[in-house]
Each structure stands twice: as C-alpha cells, then as structure tokens.
Amino acid sequence: MIGLVGLALDFYVIAGVMGPPQNRSLLSFLVYYWSFLTNLSNTVLLLVYIADLSGARWLGWFRDPVTKAGMAGIMMLVMFFYHFMLAPYLPELPQAIEISNILLHYVTPVLFVVWWAVWSSHGTLRYRDVPLMLVPGLAYVAYVELRGPLAGEYPYTILDPGYAPPGGTAAGPLTVAISVGVLVVLVAIFDLLLVFIDGLIAPRQRRAA
Incomplete structure (x- = not known):
C-alpha cells in the first residue's frame, strides 16, 4: 500500500509535467515513467506481494526465492543510490514528489x-544464485542504453554517455561502463549478504515450523 501511494504521487506529478506540454502519448508517458528504476522496481515489489498473497500460477516468477532476494538487493541499491548520489543534489521539489521520494527510496x-x-521462506538460496539475482538489474541497464539513443532521453545522467556537466565534457561510453560496473559490484555485495542472511534464518525458520 505504501509503495502504491508513492507510485501514484510520482505518476500524478510526472503526468502533470510531461503531459500536454510535451505532447506525449499515454504509451510514451508510461514507457518514460517506468524507465526510472525506482518506479519499475517498486512496481515489481507490488507484483511480488500480490504473487505471494494470491498464489496465482502466472505470477510464479515473482514468488521465486531468487527473484525475491534479487529484488531486495535492487531495493538496497535504490535506497543507497538515491541517498548518496541523488538526494544531496536535488533542487526544491513539489511536496508530492518529496513524499514520494521518501516512500519509494526509503520506506x-x-x-x-x-x-x-x-x-519469506528461506533455505534454498545458494551463492551460485547471485548471477541470476543480478539479471533483472543488468536487463534494466541494457534496456536504458538501447532506448536512450532512440528516445533521446535517459532516466539518470550516470547512464547517459552524452551527459556533460556545466563547463565539462561528455561522459562517454567508457565512463558509463565504469559507473555501471561499480553499481553491479555494489548490488552483488548486497546479494551475497542476502544469501548469507538467508542461510542464517533458515535453521530458525525450520525450528519454528
């Protein structure tokens, strides 16, 4: 519910900004909205919760322990990246966005x-699952980098090879690749920690059962 409120606030404000003035179609707006990892990952969390509560067969991927742990790692990245890389440099924003940022990036x-x-059930994760846990994040980066040149926009400057700070030069593909590599290593560390925690929780969960 909290995530849904945050997503709705974000949707409301972005729709107001990106609507008629830029003449976007609904499909174009939705693609833009979900090009942000924050919005996309929080939407996936809602599907994970729905899959777990409903037991729907077609949502089975979202119930998979590897998917859940992988999303936990991605959400840790969302929080850390926002706190250290985005929040300190944000201008004054509408209150709805401020609330949305707190809900989606921290809560x-x-x-x-x-x-x-x-x-969640524990005891099935193995360290060999970490590469699979990284796949959704890597797929997201690939999507952004393929879409960027076609759409002429990137959700984050760190992923934009053409971004140049005032008075500076364009980042270039190599800088983007290095930045992505650092983020992948960070998520991999989170994932390794989650697998370790999963192994610690599993015996206690079995005893409680």
Missing part, C-alpha cells in the same frame, strides 16, 4: 527487506 526498500527476512 518501501526497508519494509521489503524486513518482509523478506521475516515472512
């Missing part, structure tokens, strides 16, 4: 990790 990541630790 939902922490709540999801707590939910995963307390209510």
